[in-house]
Amino acid sequence: MGRFYQDTRRRFLKRLVKGGFTLLASLFGITAAGFLYPSEVKKRTTKFFYLLNEDDLPKEGVKKMELAYEHEQRAMVLRVFVVCNAGETFALSSVCSHLGCLVDWSRSKKRFLCPCHGGSYDIEGRVLSGPPPLPLTRIPLKMEGEKVFAGVKV
Amino acid sequence: MGRIYDWIDRRFGIKPPHKNFLQRPVPQNLSYFYCLGGIAFTLYLAVLLTGMLLSFYYVPSEKEAFQSVVRITREVHFGALIRGLHKWSANLLILFVMLHTVRVFAQRAYRPPRELNWVAGTFILVLAFASGFTGYLLPWDQKAYWATVVGTGMAATVPFIGNHLLYLVRGGPEVDGATLVRFYSIHVIWIPLVTSLLLWAHFHMVKRQGISGGL
Ligand code: HEM
Ligand code: FES
Numbered sequence: 001m002g003r004f005y006q007d008t009r010r011r012f013l014k015r016l017v018k019g020g021f022t023l024l025a026s027l028f029g030i031t032a033a034g035f036l037y038p039s040e041v042k043k044r045t046t047k048f049f050y051l052l053n054e055d056d057l058p059k060e061g062v063k064k065m066e067l068a069y070e071h072e073q074r075a076m077v078l079r080v081f082v083v084c085n086a087g088e089t090f091a092l093s094s095v096c097s098h099l100g101c102l103v104d105w106s107r108s109k110k111r112f113l114c115p116c117h118g119g120s121y122d123i124e125g126r127v128l129s130g131p132p133p134l135p136l137t138r139i140p141l142k143m144e145g146e147k148v149f150a151g152v153k154v
Numbered sequence: 155m156g157r158i159y160d161w162i163d164r165r166f167g168i169k170p171p172h173k174n175f176l177q178r179p180v181p182q183n184l185s186y187f188y189c190l191g192g193i194a195f196t197l198y199l200a201v202l203l204t205g206m207l208l209s210f211y212y213v214p215s216e217k218e219a220f221q222s223v224v225r226i227t228r229e230v231h232f233g234a235l236i237r238g239l240h241k242w243s244a245n246l247l248i249l250f251v252m253l254h255t256v257r258v259f260a261q262r263a264y265r266p267p268r269e270l271n272w273v274a275g276t277f278i279l280v281l282a283f284a285s286g287f288t289g290y291l292l293p294w295d296q297k298a299y300w301a302t303v304v305g306t307g308m309a310a311t312v313p314f315i316g317n318h319l320l321y322l323v324r325g326g327p328e329v330d331g332a333t334l335v336r337f338y339s340i341h342v343i344w345i346p347l348v349t350s351l352l353l354w355a356h357f358h359m360v361k362r363q364g365i366s367g368g369l
Contacts, residue, residue: 028203031232031236032207035207035231036207036210039229039230081316145168
């Protein structure tokens with residue numbers, strides 16, 4: 001008797017305790033992860049907000065605008081560019097497609113320049129240089145009478 | 155698991171100095187009453203962990219506190235479970251801390267050289283009560299509000315300085331948003347921090363002085 005049984009018994013109990021704790025910790029970990037994961041992830045939809053009057057659209061070139069709108073009772077501001085180039089009018093988001101800094105239009109260089117990592121885009125929003133992987137996002141415009149509305153994903 | 159732990163411990167060195175302590179034979183005359191402190195500690199860990207989870211969603215503001223608690227209970231995954239665990243563990247913690255105190259008292263385990271550990275324990279007991287009291291206000295519903303109005307109101311009955319005490323506890327003459335933020339801070343920062351330090355001291359002394367032999 002004695003030693004051998006005591007040793008196996010000891011080892012068995014040790015494993016039991018360790019296993020129990022591991023199980024408990026895992027269960028807690030899973031529960032905690034589930035708890036922290038958001039319970040509803042909202043689908044984003046495009047909503048239109050008033051931007052400016054038709055008369056104020058640029059005849060040629062780039063016009064910087066602050067699109068102010070309300071989303072879930074929060075006042076939001078989005079900087080957009082209204083562009084008229086070669087007879088076509090459209091709007092571009094100012095959010096750089098690299099890491100999301102806000103680009104600005106340089107009149108002298110005739111480019112959108114990103115202050116962060118040297119990304120630049122032409123007047124159509126196409127990438128000219130730097131790390132941005134995609135062109136600037138086009139913002140849909142809608143006319144209703146005299147008024148121009150811009151579509152934002154909210 | 156063991157290998158990773160050993161790798162760390164070869165550098166950290168927590169195991170060798172504890173080897174004798176962890177592998178000593180348990181005294182003959184122990185009974186299950188000596189488990190009460192350990193049970194209290196287990197519950198303390200449960201309260202701590204679930205509380206840290208709740209803090210991700212609870213909003214300590216007059217306007218949003220109630221709504222955030224409702225949201226935890228109704229919308230957050232496992233929210234009702236975590237909240238229930240926090241509540242039950244907290245109540246059981248109070249119970250087991252008291253039972254543990256009764257055990258120590260009944261066996262006169264507070265006598266030298268363990269006086270200081272009794273003192274540490276007393277502070278822990280008071281902090282456990284304070285944690286229950288401050289935590290009770292946080293749901294910010296009618297029951298919580300009026301319980302705190304009555305509870306803090308007692309401070310005003312202290313002779314001479316009663317009103318000043320009351321203002322100090324409530325952060326103003328009434329129970330309002332200021333009281334809520336005050337209780338929140340005490341409940342989630344001050345008490346857990348101080349209690350954890352005290353518990354470390356508590357266990358350190360148990361380790362150094364050994365468990366008393368009962369009567
Ligand atoms: C969260 C609260 C507490 C925890 C987790 C805790 C935990 C423990 C543990 C694990 C022990 C080892 C022996 C045993 O488990 O019985 C112990 C011993 C002791 N505790 Fe506590 N305790 C707490 C509160 C208190 C309170 C409120 C008092 C008294 C006012 C107290 C006084 C003592 C004393 C004097 C000892 C040494 C007893 C002996 O050597 O026999 N503790 N405590
Ligand atoms: S964010 Fe614009 S270049 Fe990096």
